[in-house]
Amino acid sequence: MKILVPIVLLSLLTFASCKKTTEPIIIDPYHDAYIETSKVLDVPEIAVDYAPEFPSYLTRNGFITPDVDNEKATLGRVLFYDKNLSKTNEVSCASCHIQEKAFADGKKVSDGINNRQTTRNSIGLTSAISIGSSYGSGTPSSFGGGVINFFWDDRAESVAEQATQSLASDREMGMSMHEVVSRVKENQKYYKWLFMEAYPDGISEDNILDAIQQFVNTMGSFHSRFDEGMEANNGNAEDDFANFTVSENKGKQIFMEKCASCHSQFAARSLVPVANNGLYLHYQDKGRGALPNHTSAENGVFKVPSLRNVALTAPYMHNGSFATLDDVVEHYISGIKNHVNLHPNLTTYGQPGLGLTHADKAPLVAFLKTLTDESVRTDKRFSDPFK
Ligand code: HEC
Ligand code: HEC
Structure with missing residues (x-):
């Protein structure tokens, strides 16, 4: 059977090419999935480079370039902007973290779902080289000071933990991780290709949080x-x-x-x-x-x-x-x-x-x-x- 299929395909191809010169039929499931994604999203088929290039004065002072996976960061970007990940489809991470405003939102407190508001001011997400290099339990303490965690009260240890809390808060997005996974699965039309590229093991809670973390951690700011x-x-x-x-x-x-x-x-x-x-x-x-x-x-x-x-x-x-x-x-x-x-x-x-x-x-x-x-x-x- 395995040998038969290519032979049949090949003969079909040669047969077709006798009639007129046609392009070879390439069966590429990645490209087909990309076509679907590109109907909804403006993302390049070859992932762009997210790896930052720090000025040497930061490198010399111990700031280490984070490992960046371009496909994962690309998926993270889509998750970050996807309003379907909130209970009422009203807000995404980007509603309260606006690029124009260095990912803060210009408001005293932020607007979440169902006309509810957060109790605190949104935090801009562009720290010197990346938010995860400035904060989080994974940060080497050799920079001085202790571990700096996330949120105004320092209560979350990683972007993943922070994202889980933002997604879950009924003042922000109001979604359990279980519901987030279902929403991503419901939107296979554009998520299928992104996961094929970034996580061959498919859609899961861990992969979603990891992708968000990868994206947020590439937001360095060192061109001032x-x-x-x-x-x-x-x-x-x-x-x-x-x-x-x-x-x-x-x-x-x-x-x-x-x-x-x-x-x-x-x-x-x-x-x-x-x-x-x-x-x-x-x-x-x-x-x-x-x-x-x-x-x-x-x-x-x-x-x-x-x-x-x-x-x-x-x-x-x-x-x-x-x-x-x-x-x-x-x-x-x-x-x-x-x-x-x-x-x-x-x-x-x-x-x-x-x-x-x-x-x-x-x-x-x-x-x-x-x-x-x-x-x-x-x-x-x-x-x-x-x-
Ligand atoms: C003791 C450490 C400390 C020193 C010294 C200090 N700050 Fe701060 N700064 C803080 C803390 C803590 C906050 C946040 C407080 C809060 O929100 O309740 C803050 C907040 C800020 C903010 C607001 C940032 C934002 O995103 O909301 C600015 C701007 C700022 N400081 C500038 C300065 C300047 C300028 C100086 C020197 C004149 C200074 N700070 C000295 C600890 C310090
Ligand atoms: C409804 C508005 C809102 C939404 C939606 C939202 N955030 Fe936030 N974000 C905030 C506010 C407000 C804070 C500060 C909260 C606090 O300290 O208690 C914050 C804090 C953060 C921090 C901590 C930064 C630091 O320096 O400690 C990160 C990282 C972050 N948000 C990323 C995200 C991501 C990723 C998402 C989507 C999964 C998201 N946010 C969704 C409003 C929002």
Whole structure:
């Protein structure tokens, strides 16, 4: 039987070619499946390269290029933008993580399914080289500081765990993983080819979460003017950058002196993973203090966020309470409250405050804007693939 089929095919082919010159019939199940996918999605048949190329100053400082599987990241991109993965087909990950806004959403709190809202501000997903290199239990602690996990209260250990929670939350997508798997199976029309390419063992909970993780972990941001300056200065943040204005260089100097102890001199992996930064004397949202088995010693303690693309991710803080970077810097100049858990890096001689003056505001804001990487807003690899 096995030998017969090709012979029959071959003779059919030769027979057909006697009549007129036709193209050879190639039976390619991958290509056929791709045709179906391409009716719904704008994804290339040969996966694009997701592997990042870091500036050498980051590599030299121990930031390691993550392993990227292009086919898995391609599938992750589709899952990230697929509204069918929410209970009411209203929202996808991308509804609250918008590319234009460096994957934050511009709102104080985010809109989930059924007109419900999240209790916290969406977090931009472009950290220095990838969110998984900055956060997560898999991160080598040699960068300084402890393990930094996901969410404002640091409660999820991996993007996969975080994604499970976002999918499950009835304020976000309202879906169990079991339901997510069924939805993907219902949409075989465009998912079949993507899974054939990425996971020959097929559609499963683990593969779905892995693909999302692969995609989110390729969202590095290292083409800012700050990166250019660092690269030109061989990673020396102390000297002035030739590509900066006087004000930006002044702001850089203040940042390195007053802010980098927590947010890091590379504006990369935070040196202090979580802290209280004195927003209030009494917090409505207790942050880590509200987690099971945590004590009041962690009330008002939140993630020290990445500042990459911070000019694009307004409003700010866990509750979106500051509308602009001016407001944030004003907080650090005059608003730091003497909360019992206030981090010592935000005190001077035991008193709350950094000794900043109003003259420091414009330079600091100008510096924070140099952390913007315009390329992340338009990079097609991270854009909505749905036609
Ligand atoms: C309804 C809006 C909404 C949806 C949908 C949503 N997110 Fe989020 N996301 C948020 C908010 C709000 C936070 C911060 C929540 C918190 O800290 O408690 C967050 C946090 C995160 C973080 C943590 C970042 C960090 O630095 O700790 C990641 C990663 C993330 N989301 C990825 C995703 C992925 C992947 C999906 C889809 C599976 C998704 N989100 C769906 C609103 C949303
Ligand atoms: C003790 C460590 C620490 C120091 C020092 C520090 N920060 Fe922060 N920063 C935090 C924490 C923690 C948050 C989040 C707090 C929250 O949401 O409740 C934060 C939030 C921010 C945000 C908001 C980011 C976002 O995505 O919402 C900006 C901007 C910022 N800091 C800038 C600065 C600047 C500028 C300085 C120096 C003047 C500075 N920080 C010093 C810990 C610190």
